[in-house]
Amino acid sequence: MSTTALDQVAAPEVDADRIREAMEYYWAKEWTDGLPVVPVTESYLNQFLAVVDRDPEEVLFTITHLNRHLTVRLAAINAALAGCLPEYFPVVLAAWEAIAKEPHPARGIWQSTTGTAPFLVVNGPIRNEIDLNSQGNIFGSGFRANATIGRAIRLGCINVFGLHPHKLDQATQGTPAKYSACIAENEEESPWPALHTEYGFDASDSVVTAYVIRSVMHIEARHTMEPEQLALDFVDSICRTGALIHEYTSALLVIVPEHAQVFASAGWSKDDLRDYVFEHAVRRRSELVAVGKDALSHKTRWRLSSEHPDSMPDTASTTTDEPDVVRVLSHRSSIQIMVAGANNAGVSAVVEIFTLNPPRENPFSYSQIGA
Template structure:
């Protein structure tokens, strides 16, 4: 499933008054009013600088206040086990400025759970995941693409196998955002590769309540469930980019996404002969089914 990300900015950030930044209430990533934030958040972003209006604080934040805000998110059960970025209203508006879509648009509704996720809720969770605002069109395109998967539209997210979204990014945006396309694509160290899929995981957790021991029925799960995201190495690949294979034009920014259940290395160190390599591929496929 491949989608072209919307990169039109139609909204502008609101309320830039730094005097109000520390007193704005937390933006609740869960639309359930019973779990809404009951006290003000500590805003770790006191204001934009000249180079990166969306992300970097103009002064060093107080680490004690930042920790208090992070611990509050843990108390509210908004995290996936790792710390999240407290999402101020101003920060969320910076994410919304990267799409022309309506913040109140319902991205998906899980009727059997009685829950839904709006675009505004997605922006909150993308911010909490550690994304930069300019990643948000990729997050939306990945969500739209994976939700065309038959399993995802059903009860796949709650399956005992604990499926993981695999996200492949094509186009010039790979270089613009610094997405890792070669060498260690499943390893840590690259912000967009790590935070874009994490945003999807937080959306499922906070908007739909798909959490372990509640609506998530995963038995063992998949290591790196929310970190399988990479750009295709188009420049060195002998094949057409995946996005082109699915019908898009060359150099179009595109996101392809599907659910995976497991993965395994094909460890071949003894030959470069194509026929022997295919035998190794076949052996591995036979083990995994």
């Protein structure tokens, strides 16, 4: 909408000064993420609680070492503050339930100097019902559902668990995902089954999957129609030494429809791509020595130099043919694959995610919406 058009829109009959006073009051109470929040009344809160059949005092998620608990009511308050519509609240609720199954947040990783953040992927019919963006600019702005659902989680982190920067949140640099990180899968333009069906759900189910992420790296690959070449571009980004914090790393491949069709046209399934990435995601041990990451810490099991007094040998498996070559992925399930983005260019992404190493049988956390 142009500035001229904005000037012609009739403003609702409200007291703008009172709204600003409420916003400043919320800011003074540190109930925001730095951006203005929506003032919440009891009657407006009740609209959120009315769309779910849950006890408002039911505890959804606990961080034990902080002795703080998030209830359905508190989740609704923060969803309203974030700018969600009431019809988004079942997604927010399922997101918190998925997060509660993820082992890392409860252990304090959201407070980490590493700067991690929650990241949500939504599948199923709910995407279209509430206009969740799964196509162009998925990691960007412009869609209320994506922006506010992700923000509802961040505000819950701040307002319920006290994760304010420079205080309990000790991120050295952080990530833009600390504002909001919620995308939907572009199931309509994917040649493969949707992400949530790999967990045993039906395609008609609506599901939220929760991850802990560090960064999103874009892969520019407009140059090839060879699946092996394209897959090696993903491998190279996964294997960068800066990603090797622990013994192994993990990745969510967010593949645009154009790239997905390159693989599918060559007869590759998701599992074919996953197997290829797993087999080729390796580094020579001499390369790990060069950056001081050829061993593990006794205390943290983070990578460090074998010359460090706290070091112990890593147990990273080697390839059969070349014993000096070390795998950087512990298991094929350390690689997740989904399709999202516009079908207009060869630009995909590798999302760096945290998983248990070695992973459990199903290392990811998800919850069915409305179940």
